[in-house]
Amino acid sequence: MNAFVPFAAILSSVLFILALMWMSHPTTARRGVRAGEIGMAVAIIGALVQHEVVDYNLILIAMVAGAAVGIPMALLMPMTAIPQRTAISHAFGALAVGLIGAAEYYKHAHAEYAGGFIMWALMFEMLLGFLTCTASVIAFAKLQEIMGSRPVSFVGQRVLNGGVALATVVIGAMLAIDPTQTWLFPAFVALALLFGVLLVIPIGGADMPTVIALLNSYAGLAASAMGFALGNKLLIVAGALDGASGFILAVIMCKAMNRSFANVMFGGFGKVVAGAAGGKDDRVVRSASAEEAAMQLENSSSVVIIPGYGMAVAQAQHKVSELYQALTKKGVDVKFAIHPVAGRMPGHMNVLLAEANVPYEQLVELDDINPELPQADVALIIGANDTINPSARDDPQSAIAGMPIIEADRAKSVFVIKRSMNAGFAGIDNPIYYNSNTQMLFGDAKDMVGSIAKELAGGGSGLH
């Protein structure tokens, strides 16, 4: 039976690689999931038939219990909560990695392993595993709004973080050099867990997409490190794929905000609220009603809808989809412009609109929609603010200068659905609201989009 094991690992690795390959496009993506599932099944069977494994009871009980938790979690989770689920799922994965590392450590806590490669790999694996676990729990708490999404900062934070990081690494190194010092081990685990908490509390809600992607990458690297320690190539491959994926997504998120990793991790974005422009109250804001907006939308030939996180908060995606259907029926070309950081995790906005039955061809990314915007008759902004702020492009002094934006202001006319004139998350003034081609639709996103859609469906006959 053992002869099968290395081949099972090769087969699983191939299937995992195919899974990612097929993820490239919506038409093949579900096949990718199948490949991943089969790969996982092969890997698990491979692990179960090793002749070192003699006791199956505990394993089966744990697997049944895990499935009993995992299945309802997958079926009942609303799509708006996908970022939270992903965060908590990283925590579970990282905890598993940490615990396996701990068990391996106790197995190897003998003088003969002192200073050996296995010990170093195990320490590295546990450091990443345990810190990713608590960091993901904090990210989950922030996303679920159990904790405030504002950055938490205090005096001496950097010194404390640096101290904890240093202490963790030093104790980890001491254990690697002399693994028989088992009394140090709980301190190592506790410090790694604490470091994870400290790492994420200073990061604000708007940076969550980057943080989740980074934690995804850490969880993968931890799995790879475990592969090095256990001498398991399948773990190395799967971990490297996950690590690469998280890393690329984190880079994309950083680029979309024109910020560096260091800035995301230590910047405390959203703290500096510039109350600079004193004369801004003199500027004129034009507001319009749902009827007026409906009439103008109906008479357009092309409309670009720009959704932001505010749309998701207001749960307006289904109403937005109704609006899309109504306009399409009237022969208006409607596209959605999706900014990479619109949402609380990479790609979140696409999932929400897909759930509301918007065909995926209509969801257009930033670089592809910007050249089309000057020809668009109407840009309709729903719950987006910083991602359409022209000062990022025009004002080098702006706090978000250089951040790629969706150039909504270049459309022939602009409608903005917004609750009030309050500044956005980053507290940055947005000149688009005062442009002469902009009209504000004040109100809740869901209600406002709903009434525009109703106007369009009712032919604007004023029956209400």
Added chain:
Amino acid sequence: MSSLNPDYLFVFILAAFVGFQLIKKVSPLLHSPLMSLTNAIAAVVIVGAISITGEEGATPLAKTLGFVAVFCATVNLVSGFMITDRMLKMFKPRGK
């Protein structure tokens, strides 16, 4: 007896390289399902947890740690694959 086996590094570097190439090609449309899929794939650490829990002569501590690890990894992989599929099912082309 234990120093870094260069084979492992070789495998890691190649896999990371393949990963970069593949992920770069994934449409931004699918970044959320991509993340939950890779997360589910990383739950393959369950194979390590299985060895620890079921191995001959496992100490009670190892069995306990392994048991929790198998549980966590199972939650992760079951919910990860299922929710990825649930998300992907919603991505429909025009006219459907």
